[in-house]
Amino acid sequence: MHSPTASAEVESQRQAPARRALRGAIRSLSAAGSASDPELARRQLHAYRRYLQALERDWREVQRPPPGVDIVEPEQPAEGLYRLPVLERRRVDADLFVLTLPRPRAFRFQPGQHVKLGLNGRRHSYSIASAADADTLEFFIERRPGGGLSERLSRVRVGEAVIMAARASGRLRLDPGYRQHLMLATVTGVSPFLSMLRSRPQGAQSRLWLLHGASYRDQFGFDAELAQRAASDPAFDYLPAVSRPEEVRNAGWAGLRGRLDALLPRLLRERGLSPADTAIYACGHPDMVDTVSRQLADSGFSLQTERY
Template sequence: MKTPRGSDLERRLRLSAQARRGEAVDPELGAILSLVAERRGARQAPLGSASPGTVLARTLVGPDIALLSVARPPGFNFLAGQAVKLGLGTGPTRSYTVASAPSDAELEFCIERIAGGNVSPRLTALLPGARVELAASPKGSLTFEPSAALHVMLATATGIAPFRSMLRELSARRSSARVLLIHGSSYADRLPYAAELTALAAEQPSRLRYVTTISRPGEPRNQGWVGLSGRVDSLLSQYVGELTGAVQAYACGNSGMIAATSALCAARRIPFKSEAFD
């Protein structure tokens, strides 16, 4: 017997609502979703101890970055700045930092599509309703150091992910920690979350200073850019005189930026934590 269209729509809406709230999905509805995924060739054999998530939304940033919002599996806990392995079945997996806060209801990932890559081209192409596999245990030491009074966060392109997570969590906790965040890229359309972080800095000017910069201002792709230009390390050198007291520095992104900013911080004996994305 065929299911009436109205009933099918109600089931889909209920399933979507359950997934967004992070609730357990009704077994009958889960079976329907699995059947649909199998017919589309989207269902993969799960990773050993992985927890599956459903893609809730995809937002494209420029030509090669996608923000994926994923339903959070029950009991999935992490610290701001940590990463989790993502995959699409029994094939290869890659670690991606969670860009949402531990207190957020959904998980978000900021993923750059790497040409010829085994994982990123497939992940960035996923549409809402697709399934992604998440390893059960997040890992990583690029986490927030609460003992510092001033936090210097340095990012290139998608390296903003751990800092967006930290800032959202600090806001949720109404923390008084002060943050200087320098976010750079070759191109203006490779600065994910720039609008969100600019708005947050405007709301909390005494707590957050958000600085964006591009390193190739003369290229046609950056036409219309009116912000700062230069590399992240060159901008940090302009602020280094202000870095006094209990300071903690963090860097995430390309290894060249990390090496240069690490040297600047080491010269001033500023504790430094980093993670390379290249």
Template sequence: MPAAPEAKYTEETVLWVKHHTDKLMTFAITRPEAYRFSAGQFSRLGFRDGEGFIWRAYSVVSAEYADDLEYFAVLIPGGPMSAKLAELKAGDTVLLDKNATGFLLPERFVDGKDLIMLCTGSGIAPFLSILEQPEIWQRFERLALVHSVSYADELIFNERIAQLSEHPLIGEYTGRLRFIPVLTRETGGRLNRRLPELLKSGELSAALEIPFTPADTRFMICGNPAMVKDTFQALLDMGFAMHRNRIPGQIMMENGF
């Protein structure tokens, strides 16, 4: 007999909520002792909705060893899940699927010297988790995070990334990280075009001061579907290939949640 739906999730308490703009929010919930995930994976969060449930996937921002679970959400006007999240406050409850999932995992790469993480919007979430893992800093010689957003007020994690240099587990390695924010709808950023265009023109490689080669460079892409598709195609045109379990390549990608 299949397990009852209730057996597939736990009910967790919201610890804090922060609204960064009218569309961007972060929040944290309690973490069950048995909950396990790998940096780069996502959780399914849900609410009771009438006689049923509403579920959505959100990448975990927290480190694997964190005591709580943090998430980053972009609120979509008219979205049923966004409506629930917009009203969220400390002390409320959220449903958490017991199993994390996802394959945006840097350990799947069998080789490579440089890890380039390309993201738009909420696609930065899995990379924030990955960057708090000591193993990633020891595995790659250079790390690069490129976060593309429309406007400067959407770059809500810049300070957090800067503070990695004070992290007790990884602070000594953070000189290996290059971080570049990209603005696409206003000037003022170091780069101001879409990621696929920056790849094709060579501007991104030059800005990072990292040559992109199939032998050394590994790419992880997460964000809106149009960006993921176009960036993937740009990399294919540059001679890189999708990474598959039985056929090692240089690209892993996932649509942002």
């Protein structure tokens, strides 16, 4: 059983920092109006303000089952499929969202695996972002233009049923043969790595770096949690990077700038990572995964990949 009342409190706490961040973004963007092309900056600022306002409205629409309603989890899947009620739909940006489903007790998965979700007869694979022993299953999903399933999932209401396959699959795993691991992810490609990090035992000795790329600073989805994990785990570094630092939507960004393939050689050099002690993983946009695969082809590094 889940406790919707407690979840509702957590949700409203989570929204307060988001609203503060949005107000801060609007303030810092006002300063961008004095850029070298004031007319362009003014138009960008206007468009971005409208975007932020819409986003904030959608944040408020995040729903939870009403307090006191218990969610009954199916123990056994029918015909290899579960029908699960959506517990939460959290908006990240106009096209990105996080869906939360209850984890049936009989459903097992390894961190890094994915499972098929479905609605209206369409099914696709989605990586599980949750820890292997969590009560809920989180999925970080991008709505694709004209996408039959992702478009529909982006509009799913809390309480509506989603189909989930009874078995997870996929071979992306932390390789126990290495003591250092460098994870590369674009936007939603962070999910398998988030699952690995959330499942990481306390005091684990392995050294981890997560280089997370996105076009815009508001697309990382779980950056607050990942930064918090990095702050409390000396063996983990979270390195978010925006690929369009000059755009007004990234105003005030002080982190890494550039595409992951451009940042990778410097990271390997500066951290002294070698094929003997470090395994590399790349997950997300096919262009990033293909470019990194070509870059590392003759390097001797062990590379596991997953393309979305």
